Ligand SMILES: Nc1ncnc2c1ncn2[C@@H]1O[C@H](COP(=O)(O)OP(=O)(O)OP(=O)(O)O)[C@@H](O)[C@H]1O
C-alpha cells in the first residue's frame with residue numbers, strides 16, 4: 030500500500046446563513062493514498078464541493094483536521110496556505126474558469142509567474158503541459174476561440190503545469206457533451222496512470238465515476254465508501 | 259502579472275478609453291485653472307516691497323490727491339506715485355487691443371519701479387512733454403510702435419480722448435507680461451477734466467518687505483476718520499483684488515476645481531467597481547491558483563492606478579503642447595499680469611491628482627477582492 034497523501038479526520042463544516050447554522054459536513058474522515066484516483070459522488074447539496082474545497086485549502090473546516098503530505102492545513106496562515114495551494118494542488122473547475130483575456134499559453138504561464146522560474150523554463154513547462162493535453166497547436170488561442178472540451182483540457186493543463194501531487198476536479202465533465210466528457214476522463218486517467226497524479230474528482234455521472242479506482246459517497250454530510258473492483 | 263493588468267485594461271477598450279479621456283480632460287481644465295490663478299496672483303512681476311493703497315469701498319472709488327503727501331510722510335516709504343486705470347478704447351474693441359493703460363506721475367514713477375529699465379533719455383522726454391507716453395518693450399513690439407508714433411485712446415470711464423506720443427521704452431528683467439503695459443502722464447487727463455484731483459490708487463515702495471504689515475496698518479489707520487477711508491495691500495494681493503472685481507474668481511475657480519475632481523472621482527470609481535464586479539470569479543480563480551490576498555490587492559490597485567496615471571499623462575501632454583498658445587491667447591485677452599508658465603507646480607499637481615484618483619477609485623474594489631472568500635467568489639457563477 031502506497032503512502033497516505035491525504036488524511037481527513039473528523040472534519041465538520043457549518044455555513045452560517047442568517048441566524049441559522051447549516052451543517053454541511055457532519056464529521057467526515059477519509060484517507061487518500063498517493064497515486065489514487067477517487068470519485069466523490071452524492072446527491073446535490075450533500076457537501077461534495079465543500080469537502081473538495083476544504084481539501085484544496087480554499088476554505089477552512091469548522092472543526093477537524095486535514096493533512097496533506099504530512100502538512101496540517103490548519104497550521105498555515107492565509108498567505109502560507111496560498112503558497113501551499115500553489116505548490117501542491119491543481120484545481121479543475123466545472124466551468125473551466127480560464128482567464129478570458131489571456132491566451133491558452135498565458136493562462137498556463139500565470140501560476141508559474143508566482144515562481145522564480147525564468148521565462149525559458151516557464152516556456153518549457155507550459156509547452157509540455159499543453160503537449161500532454163494535446164493542444165500544443167492551440168496555445169495562442171483565447172478561451173472564447175476554444176470549444177468547451179478544449180477549454181477544459183487547457184484548464185487541466187493549467188492544473189498540472191506546476192506539477193502538483195494532488196489534482197482536484199469539481200464536476201470536470203458536468204458542462205460537457207458525452208464525447209468531450211469522455212476525452213476529459215481519458216485525460217484524467219492518463220494523468221493518474223502515466224504521471225502518477227493523485228486525483229479526487231467530484232461527479233454526478235456514474236459512468237465518470239467508473240473511471241476512477243475508488244468511489245466514495247457523500248450523503249447528508251456523511252461519507253459512505255462503495256466498494257468496487 | 260503586468261500582462262494580466264494590461265489585458266484587463268484593454269478588455270473593455272471603450273470603457274477604459276472613455277474613463278482615461280474624462281480624467282485627462284478634467285485634469286486639463288484643472289491645470290488651466292491652477293495656471294490662471296498663479297498668473298493672476300502676479301507672483302512674477304509683483305515686488306514684495308511694493309504696496310498699493312486704494313479706496314476702502316472698491317477700486318472704482320477714488321481718493322483725494324492730497325493723500326499722497328500724507329502717505330509719503332510714513333516712516334518706511336521710499337517712493338510713492340499715483341496710478342489711475344484709464345481703460346478707454348484703442349482702435350477697436352478687439353481683445354488684442356485691450357492692454358492696461360495707466361495714468362501716473364512721470365516725476366515719481368521711476369522711484370516706485372526700480373526694477374524697470376528705461377531706454378536712454380526716456381524719463382526726461384516723458385517728464386518734459388505732457389502728452390508723452392512710455393510703453394513696455396513687449397507691447398511696443400507687438401503693436402509695431404516706434405518712438406515718435408502717435409496713438410489715440412478714446413475715453414470711456416473718463417469722457418476724454420487722449421492723443422499720446424511714444425517717447426520711450428521700458429523693459430522688465432524677468433517678466434514679459436510686465437512689459438505689456440502703457441504709462442502716460444495723468445496730469446493730461448486731470449487738466450482736461452478740470453482738475454478734480456481724484457486718484458484711484460497710490461503705489462508705494464517701502465525700504466524693506468519686512469515693514470509691509472506695519473505700513474499697511476499705519477496707512478489704513480491714517481484715514482480711518484476721513485470720509486474716504488483706504489485699504490492698503492501688497493501689490494500681489496492688489497492684483498488679485500483687481501481681478502476679483504469681476505466676481506470672486508479665486509473662490510469660483512476652487513469650487514469648479516473641486517466639482518471637477520469630485521465628478522471625475524465618481525466616474526473612475528464606477529468604472530473600477532464595474533470592472534471588479536465582472537471579475538469576482540476571476541479573482542477567486544487567481545486565489546485558488548495560489549495568488550495571495552496582497553497580490554490580488556496589488557493587481558486591482560495597479561489597474562486602477564494605471565487609469566489615473568494614463569489620464570494625467572494625457573492631460574499633461576496636451577498641456578505641454580498648448581501652454582504656449584494659451585499663454586499668448588490670454589495675453590491678447592488682456593490677462594497680462596503674468597505669463598502662463600508650466601512650471602513644476604502644475605504638472606506635479608496634475609500627476610498627484612491622477613495618482614490619488616487612481617488609487618482612491620481602486621481602493622474599495624481592491625479591498626473587496628482581497629477580503630472575498632474564495633468559495634463565495636466561485637459560487638457566484640453557477
Ligand atoms: N459559501 C457558502 N455559504 C453558504 N452556504 C453554502 C456555501 N457553500 C455551500 N453551501 C451550502 O452547503 C450545502 C452543500 O453545498 P455543496 O456545494 O458542497 O454541495 P454539492 O454536493 O457540491 O452540490 P452540487 O452537486 O449541487 O454541486 C448546500 O446546501 C449549499 O447551499
Ligand SMILES: [Mg+2]
Nearest residue numbers: 077078079199
Ligand atoms: Mg458542487
